[in-house]
Amino acid sequence: MTRKTTQFRNLLNSDRLEFILEAHNGISAKIVEEAGFKGIWGSGLSLSAQYGVRDNNEASWTQVLDMLEFMSDATTIPILLDGDTGYGNFNNMQRLVRKLEQRDIAAVCIEDKLFPKTNSFIKGTAQPLADIEEFCGKIKAGKDAQGDDDFSIVARVEAFIAGWGLKEAMRRAEAYRKAGADAILMHSALSVPDEILAFKKEWGDRLPVVIVPTKYYATPTDQFREAGISIAIWANHMIRTAIASMQKNAATLMAEESLMAIEDSIAPVKEIFRLQGAAELQEAEKRYLPKRGKAVRAVILAASRGKELGELTEKRPKAMVPVSGQPLLAHVVDGYNSVGVKDITVVRGYAKETVNLSNIDYADNDNFESTGELASLSCALKSLASEDAGKELVVSYGDVLFKKHILQLLLESHADFSIVVDTNWSESVNKGRFADYVQCSRPYGRDAFGQEISLTEMSEHLPEKRTHGEWTGFLKVSSDHRLLLDKLVESLTAANPDARMSDLLNALVANGERVRVIYTTGYWLDIDTLEDVVLAGNLF
The missing domain is CATH 3.90.550.10 (Spore Coat Polysaccharide Biosynthesis Protein SpsA; Chain A)
Structure with a gap:
C-alpha cells in the first residue's frame, strides 16, 4: 500500500481539486474514509471540542497526539494535522514532526500566529501574527527533522484574518515557500472568496494552495477548480453534525422519557x-x-x-x-x-x-x-x-x-x-x-x-x-x-x-x-x- 505521506503528497500535486474532511476521533475518521474521502483534516477546533475545551491550546499537544494515533490506526488514508502554531518554538516543532511520523501522520499545517493560539474566527483582526523570520525557522526546523521525504508541512497564512491585506499575504507566503513549506493554506474570514481568489491569481503555481471555505461556503465549488486550488478542507463539519444530532436527541429523550422516540433515527x-x-x-x-x-x-x-x-x-x-x-x-x-x-x-x-x-x-x-x-x-x-x-x-x-x-x-x-x-x-x-x-x-x-x-x-x-x-x-x-x-x-x-x-x-x-x-x-x-x-x- 502507498505510504500515507506519499498519498497526501499526491493530493497536493494532483491536477484536479481534491477534498479532505474533518475528523476528531477514531470512529469519525473511519466514517470519513468510508465516505470516500482521500484524506482527513485533524482539526484543532474539533479535537479541542471533543475534549470539551477551548481552541486555545488548552488540550495539550500530547493529548492531540494520543487521539491522532487512534485516528491513524483506524484508517488507511492520510491525515493532515491542524498543528496550530507548532506548540512552541522551532525545538517543539522538530519534536512534533518526529512524533507525527511515528504515528504515521502524513502532514502538519502550522499557522503564523503566536502561542497559545486563538481560533481565527474569534476577533481575528485583533490577533497578532508571528515574526516572519521566526516562523520560517519553524518551517526549516520541521523539514530538517522529518525522516520521510514525502512528509509535508503546510504553512497557513493568517494575513487576511488579521486584516493585513494581499501584499502582506504574498510577502509571507513567499517567505514560507523559500523556507521549505510544501504548500500554502490561505485563510479568510469573509463570506465571499474574493481574498482567496485574488491571492491565487497573484501567486500562480509557486506552491499548491489549500483553502478552508468555512465562511464562504456558498461559493460554487467550480470556482475553486477554475482558480487551480489544490485541496479544499471541509474543516469542522463532522463535529458540528454530531453536536446538532446529540443536542436534538438529548432534548427529545428528556421530553419524551422513552427510547422509542429516537430509536428509528439513530x-x-x-x-x-x-x-x-x-x-x-x-x-x-x-x-x-x-x-x-x-x-x-x-x-x-x-x-x-x-x-x-x-x-x-x-x-x-x-x-x-x-x-x-x-x-x-x-x-x-x-x-x-x-x-x-x-x-x-x-x-x-x-x-x-x-x-x-x-x-x-x-x-x-x-x-x-x-x-x-x-x-x-x-x-x-x-x-x-x-x-x-x-x-x-x-x-x-x-x-x-x-x-x-x-x-x-x-x-x-x-x-x-x-x-x-x-x-x-x-x-x-x-x-x-x-x-x-x-x-x-x-x-x-x-x-x-x-x-x-x-x-x-x-x-x-x-x-x-x-x-x-x-x-x-x-x-x-x-x-x-x-x-x-x-x-x-x-x-x-x-x-x-x-x-x-x-x-x-x-x-x-x-x-x-x-x-x-x-x-x-x-x-x-x-x-x-x-x-x-x-x-x-x-x-x-
Whole structure:
C-alpha cells in the first residue's frame, strides 16, 4: 500500500481539486474514509471540542497526539494535522514532526500566529501574527527533522484574518515557500472568496494552495477548480453534525422519557460494532485462542407475542418486555454468554423490528401467527451457515430465565439428545399453568444417581401418576445428530405447521432415539403472567 505521506503528497500535486474532511476521533475518521474521502483534516477546533475545551491550546499537544494515533490506526488514508502554531518554538516543532511520523501522520499545517493560539474566527483582526523570520525557522526546523521525504508541512497564512491585506499575504507566503513549506493554506474570514481568489491569481503555481471555505461556503465549488486550488478542507463539519444530532436527541429523550422516540433515527448498536471491527476480532479469536469446550450454537425461539401480558406486548413481543432495565431476551442471552455460548440465533416473529439486540444472529418466522414452535425452529435451522453443522445445538425459549448451572449440566451431557426436567412439576399444576409434563424411564430419587434416565413421553395432559417432571424448554442435540434433527423437523412441520417442540421430542422417542433426561429442581422461570414479570424483576 502507498505510504500515507506519499498519498497526501499526491493530493497536493494532483491536477484536479481534491477534498479532505474533518475528523476528531477514531470512529469519525473511519466514517470519513468510508465516505470516500482521500484524506482527513485533524482539526484543532474539533479535537479541542471533543475534549470539551477551548481552541486555545488548552488540550495539550500530547493529548492531540494520543487521539491522532487512534485516528491513524483506524484508517488507511492520510491525515493532515491542524498543528496550530507548532506548540512552541522551532525545538517543539522538530519534536512534533518526529512524533507525527511515528504515528504515521502524513502532514502538519502550522499557522503564523503566536502561542497559545486563538481560533481565527474569534476577533481575528485583533490577533497578532508571528515574526516572519521566526516562523520560517519553524518551517526549516520541521523539514530538517522529518525522516520521510514525502512528509509535508503546510504553512497557513493568517494575513487576511488579521486584516493585513494581499501584499502582506504574498510577502509571507513567499517567505514560507523559500523556507521549505510544501504548500500554502490561505485563510479568510469573509463570506465571499474574493481574498482567496485574488491571492491565487497573484501567486500562480509557486506552491499548491489549500483553502478552508468555512465562511464562504456558498461559493460554487467550480470556482475553486477554475482558480487551480489544490485541496479544499471541509474543516469542522463532522463535529458540528454530531453536536446538532446529540443536542436534538438529548432534548427529545428528556421530553419524551422513552427510547422509542429516537430509536428509528439513530445508528443501531451493531453499526458501532462494525465500525469498531468487532467481526475481525471474532475471526481472530477463532485463529488464535485455544478451543475451550465444545462448539455450540444456541437457538432461542422468540416469535410469539405473549398476549397474556396485555399492554406490555402491544407493540413488542414478550421476549422484549423490560425486566430490570433490559429486555427479557437480553437476560436470556446473558445466561448463554455466561457459560461461553456466543453463537446465538434468535427467531423473531411478532413486531420483529423491535427485536434488535446486538452481536447475535436472527432468523424470521413471518408466518408466526399461523405456525407453531417447530416452524420457528425450522426457520432457524435453514438460516444457519454450513460451519454450524459441526456444532452442538441448544434450543430454548426467549421467555425462560434460568440459572447458569442448568445450562452447564446440559452442555456436559454426551448424549445425542438431552433435555432438562424440573422435578417440582406440581407447582405448575397448582397454579393452573400450561406445561409440558414428562414421563421418564425412572423418577427422580436417590437411586437415580449415576443412572442414565431417558424420556418416555411428553404431554400437557399427562396423568399425575405417570408424571415425573416438567420440561424446562431446554433441548441439546449433538453435532452427529443435527442432520437427523433437520429432517425430522422438516417432516413434522410439513405434516402439521402448528407442531410444537413436544411433538418433536415424542417423535424422537417413537423413532427409537434415546432422549436423556437431566433432573433439576427449580432455578428457572417461565414468564407467563404479569406476576412473573414482577418476580423476574425482583430476581435481578
